[in-house]
Amino acid sequence: MNQPRYKRIVLKLSGEALAGQQGFGIDGDMIASIAEQVREVVEMNVQVAIVVGGGNIWRGISGSAKGIDRATSDYMGMLATVMNALALQDGLEKIGVPTRVQTSIEMQQVAEPYIRRRAIRHLEKGRVVIFAAGTGNPYFSTDTTAALRAAEIEAEVILMAKNKVDGVYSADPRVDARAKKFDRLTYMDVLNMGLGVMDSTASSLCMDNNIPLIVFSITEKGNIKRVVLGEKIGTIVKGE
Numbered sequence: 001m002n003q004p005r006y007k008r009i010v011l012k013l014s015g016e017a018l019a020g021q022q023g024f025g026i027d028g029d030m031i032a033s034i035a036e037q038v039r040e041v042v043e044m045n046v047q048v049a050i051v052v053g054g055g056n057i058w059r060g061i062s063g064s065a066k067g068i069d070r071a072t073s074d075y076m077g078m079l080a081t082v083m084n085a086l087a088l089q090d091g092l093e094k095i096g097v098p099t100r101v102q103t104s105i106e107m108q109q110v111a112e113p114y115i116r117r118r119a120i121r122h123l124e125k126g127r128v129v130i131f132a133a134g135t136g137n138p139y140f141s142t143d144t145t146a147a148l149r150a151a152e153i154e155a156e157v158i159l160m161a162k163n164k165v166d167g168v169y170s171a172d173p174r175v176d177a178r179a180k181k182f183d184r185l186t187y188m189d190v191l192n193m194g195l196g197v198m199d200s201t202a203s204s205l206c207m208d209n210n211i212p213l214i215v216f217s218i219t220e221k222g223n224i225k226r227v228v229l230g231e232k233i234g235t236i237v238k239g240e
Contacts, residue, residue, distance in 0.1 A: 054080030104136030
């Protein structure tokens with residue numbers, strides 16, 4: 001298994017993954033670790049797009065619960081994802097990986113606006129494209145962004161990197177010792193069982209467009225490469 005199984009992937013990184021063990025903010029060591037793992041995949045001529053969350057800085061739903069208008073809070077969360085994207089871009093370019101950040105909210109001083117055809121062209125030229133600012137709309141999560149961008153750029157798979165679990169479980173394994181890990185699931189299983197893999201909008205979008213999802217741990221170095229090579233780690237979610 002030394003040939004990549006996928007040619008074009010979307011890597012979904014939660015904000016918490018970028019926070020590392022500290023749980024908040026941006027951990028430089030974690031950025032460096034993720035960047036190195038991404039470089040391993042790029043060197044296999046795999047086209048990599050990344051969608052980043054912002055929960056390590058600001059989470060829209062939490063802000064709304066504190067009395068901030070939901071739409072305003074969501075826009076604040078989108079700006080948090082831009083900060084994460086720029087940090088990740090810096091980490092990648094320090095080790096020689098050409099990178100472009102594209103945002104759904106225009107801010108041309110720091111990043112390109114999201115343009116589908118331009119994003120695909122960057123990928124074809126071997127550049128890593130980081131999608132920031134979600135979909136540009138409130139009430140939509142970055143999970144939905146990952147599903148939407150994967151469909152738009154015709155990615156073969158979404159790799160959902162987690163920093164606290166190594167797959168999908170029937171319950172939180174950090175709380176419930178009886179939690180069962182799943183090796184394979186369908187999107188209908190995820191929806192019917194209410195599993196916290198991704199929100200229902202994102203799950204439906206992946207199911208409708210037949211985009212498989214692999215949930216795995218980002219904390220073990222080399223895992224992104226292992227998934228791309230087809231090793232059976234984590235949990236794979238597919239259509240029927």
